[in-house]
Amino acid sequence: MLCFLAVGLSAAEVTVQEVNQAIGLPLFADANLWDDDAKDLAGRLHWPQESETTLDASYRLYPREDYRVLGCRPYSCAFIAEQSKPTSLTLMFANKGDAVSVASKEVSNDKTKAKARDEQIKDYKKAIATDAKALGEKLTALFGKPVADRMGQGKATSEVVRRWDWNGHAFLLASPKDEYVALRILSVKSADEGGRTHVTDAELFARAKTRVERRPNGDVILKDIPMVNQGPKGYCAPATWERAMRYMGISADMYVLAMAGQSGAGGGTSTAALAAGAKDAVMRGGRKIESANMKIEPATVAKYIDRGMPIMWAMFSTKEYNEIANARTKERAGMKDAIAWKKAIAESRKGQKPLQPSRNEAHVCMIIGYNKETGEVAVSDSWGPAFEERWILGVEATQVSQGGVMVIGF
Numbered sequence: 001m002l003c004f005l006a007v008g009l010s011a012a013e014v015t016v017q018e019v020n021q022a023i024g025l026p027l028f029a030d031a032n033l034w035d036d037d038a039k040d041l042a043g044r045l046h047w048p049q050e051s052e053t054t055l056d057a058s059y060r061l062y063p064r065e066d067y068r069v070l071g072c073r074p075y076s077c078a079f080i081a082e083q084s085k086p087t088s089l090t091l092m093f094a095n096k097g098d099a100v101s102v103a104s105k106e107v108s109n110d111k112t113k114a115k116a117r118d119e120q121i122k123d124y125k126k127a128i129a130t131d132a133k134a135l136g137e138k139l140t141a142l143f144g145k146p147v148a149d150r151m152g153q154g155k156a157t158s159e160v161v162r163r164w165d166w167n168g169h170a171f172l173l174a175s176p177k178d179e180y181v182a183l184r185i186l187s188v189k190s191a192d193e194g195g196r197t198h199v200t201d202a203e204l205f206a207r208a209k210t211r212v213e214r215r216p217n218g219d220v221i222l223k224d225i226p227m228v229n230q231g232p233k234g235y236c237a238p239a240t241w242e243r244a245m246r247y248m249g250i251s252a253d254m255y256v257l258a259m260a261g262q263s264g265a266g267g268g269t270s271t272a273a274l275a276a277g278a279k280d281a282v283m284r285g286g287r288k289i290e291s292a293n294m295k296i297e298p299a300t301v302a303k304y305i306d307r308g309m310p311i312m313w314a315m316f317s318t319k320e321y322n323e324i325a326n327a328r329t330k331e332r333a334g335m336k337d338a339i340a341w342k343k344a345i346a347e348s349r350k351g352q353k354p355l356q357p358s359r360n361e362a363h364v365c366m367i368i369g370y371n372k373e374t375g376e377v378a379v380s381d382s383w384g385p386a387f388e389e390r391w392i393l394g395v396e397a398t399q400v401s402q403g404g405v406m407v408i409g410f
Contacts (some may be wrong), residue, residue: 011143011144011164011165011166011167012166012167014142014143014166016028016029016030016031018142019142019166022070022138022141022142023069023070024068024069024070024071025045025069026044026045027041027045027089029041029044031167032167032168033086033169033185034085034086034087034168034169034187035085036085036086037084037085038057038059038079038081038084038085038086039084041059041079041081041086042059042079045059045061045077046061047059047060047061047077047078047079048060048061050078050227050228050229050384050385051226051227051228051385053223053224053225053226054210054223054224055082055207055224056080056081056082056087056226056246057080057081057084058078058079058080058081058226058227058228059078059079059081060076060077060078060229061076061077061078062075062076062098062229062231062232063075063077069091069183070134070135070138070139070183071134071138072093072094072131072134072135072181073093073094073131074091074092074093075092075093075094075095075097075098075099075231076090076091076092076098076231076255077089077090077091077092078090078092087186087187087190088184088185088186088190088195089184089185090182090183090184090185090253091182091183091184092180092181092182092255093127093128093131093135093180093181093182093183094124094127094128094130094131094180094181095124095128095179095180095181095182095255096121096124096178096179096180096258096263096264096265096266097180097231097233097234097235097255097258097263097265097266097267098231098232098233099120099123099124099127100120100121100124100233100265100266120265120266121265124265125178128175128177128178128179128180128181129175131175131181132173132175132181135173135181135183136162136173139162139164139171139173140164142164143164143165143166143171144164146162146163146164146173147162147163148160148161148162148163149161149162149163149172149191150194151172151174151184151191151194151195152194152195152196152251152256152281153194153196153250153251153280153281153284153285154260154278154279154280154281154282154283154284155280156259156260156276156277156278156280156281157252157256157257157259157260157277157278157280157281158194159172159174159176159182159256160174160176161173161174161184163191165188165191168187168188169185169186169187169188170185170186170187170188170190170191170192171183171184171185172184172185172186172191176259179255179258179259180255180259182255195251196251196284197249197250197251197285198249198285198286199248199249199250199285199286200286201286201410203249204248204249204410205410207224207308208307208308208309209308210223210224211223211224211308212305212306212308216336217335217336217337217338217341217371218338218371218372218373218374219369219370219371219378220302220305220306220369220370220371221368221369221378221389222305222308222310222368222369224247225243225244225247225310225366225368225380226243226246226247227243227382227384227385227388228240228242228243228246228254228382229382229383229384230254230382230383233266233267234263234264234266234267234268234269235254235255235258235263235267235269235382236267236269236363236364236365236381236382237257237261237263237269237271237274237364238254238255238257238258238261238263238269238274239254239382240312240364240365240366240382241254241257241261241274241278241312242254242257243310243366243380243382244310244312244366244407244408245278245281245282245285245408247310247408248282248285248287248408248410249285249287250281250282250285250287250408251285252278252281257274257277257278259277260273260274260277260278261273261274261277261278262277269364271312271314271364271404271406275289275291275406282408286410287408287409287410288408288409288410289406289407289408289409290406290407290408290409291404291405291406291407292404292405292407293403293404293405294403294405295394295398295401296313296315296367296377296394296397296398296401296405297375297377297394297395297397297398298370298371298372298375298376298377298394299372301367301370301377301394302370302372304407304409305367305368305369305370307409309407309408309409309410310366310367310368310380310407311366311367311368311405311406311407312364312365312366312405312406312407312408313364313365313366313367313379313397313401313405314362314363314364314401314402314403314404314405315362315363315364315365315397315400315401315402316357316358316359316361316362316363316400316401316402317361317362317363317365317381317400318355318356318357318358318361318400319361320355320356321355321392321396321400324355324392324396325379325390325391325392326390328345328376328390328391328392328393329389329390329391331344331348332391338371338373338374339373341374342373342374342375345374345375345376345393349393354399355396355399355400356399357399357400357401357402362402363381365379365380365381365382366379366380366381367379367380367397367405368380368389369389370394371391374393375393375394375395376391376392376393376394377391377392377393377394377397378390378391379391379392379397
């Protein structure tokens with residue numbers, strides 16, 4: 001959709017210095033952000049790298065409380081780069097995920113925490129309205145009156161936005177009721193295309209062949225899955241879906257997916273609701289969603305991993321499970337002899353009781369690999385690079401599994 005800025009004074013006359021001063025960050029080195037080196041941009045913004053694949057990279061900062069952009073507090077600042085050049089930035093202001101720190105599971109028998117949570121919910125809803133108004137006024141003062149537009153693909157995963165264009169950059173402000181306030185910066189070309197992407201089946205099949213890594217020790221692992229750090233909120237399901245969708249060539253954002261999946265304040269998402277909400281976007285991206293109930297073991301997960309498809313796994317991330325996964329992953333680092341390692345695992349498990357699931361620890365993560373010789377599966381969580389690849393026995397994974405898995409296929 002083509003949009004033209006309706007202003008009396010051309011927005012192009014606004015200088016780089018004026019834009020940076022209004023934003024409060026050294027965002028622009030010159031009048032074209034899209035030819036900057038991504039690492040240079042990350043360096044001057046002091047946003048750490050979140051992920052890097054052969055196709056793209058992402059940078060994300062969960063800033064301090066006193067951090068300000070356009071005079072408002074952002075909770076998450078991120079940008080994506082392709083071929084070492086930035087392609088899109090997202091600043092997430094007041095929102096139902098980051099602004100509510102008391103988890104729903106903490107309040108059932110604690111009136112004080114329940115009251116604190118109620119106050120946080122009330123406050124974030126007010127903050128959304130306040131931030132949307134303040135940001136809109138500041139962008140209008142800078143660039144002139146906005147036009148209305150719509151971004152995204154799929155009914156549940158698109159946004160109605162106010163749009164300001166400046167020197168090839170589209171500033172898009174979205175504020176869906178009681179969900180979040182987001183400022184996205186795209187190229188005008190990308191914004192005119194609705195922020196949508198499409199990767200052909202042929203291209204995706206070609207990618208899949210290069211993404212399945214078969215290691216000498218018997219590990220079969222998927223490469224090139226982007227990391228999305230969900231931060232301190234309970235957005236494991238939306239973050240995992242963003243990772244899977246981007247891996248499959250579909251534009252995605254965990255905050256939009258949380259809206260589509262009807263996530264609760266602070267987190268907590270129904271995987272069924274999220275799949276239903278994301279279905280349209282996935283289908284428009286030329287993909288499909290597959291679901292199954294199965295034991296989590298190498299023989300069953302290989303069906304998907306061998307085809308280059310990560311598995312979204314609903315499980316219970318208990319303290320005992322994580323202690324075992326962390327210790328096992330550390331111990332197996334550099335493992336070359338699968339038979340010797342299998343014996344070592346058996347020895348360490350003597351006397352180990354079966355892992356017990358806990359409804360309070362419901363979680364969604366990815367299965368990204370397996371080793372048939374050792375009986376292990378590789379798990380990836382949306383908690384940052386340190387949790388990108390952890391190993392657990394299939395029998396242990398099955399003990400904490402909710403039973404269901406979902407895959408975005410082609």
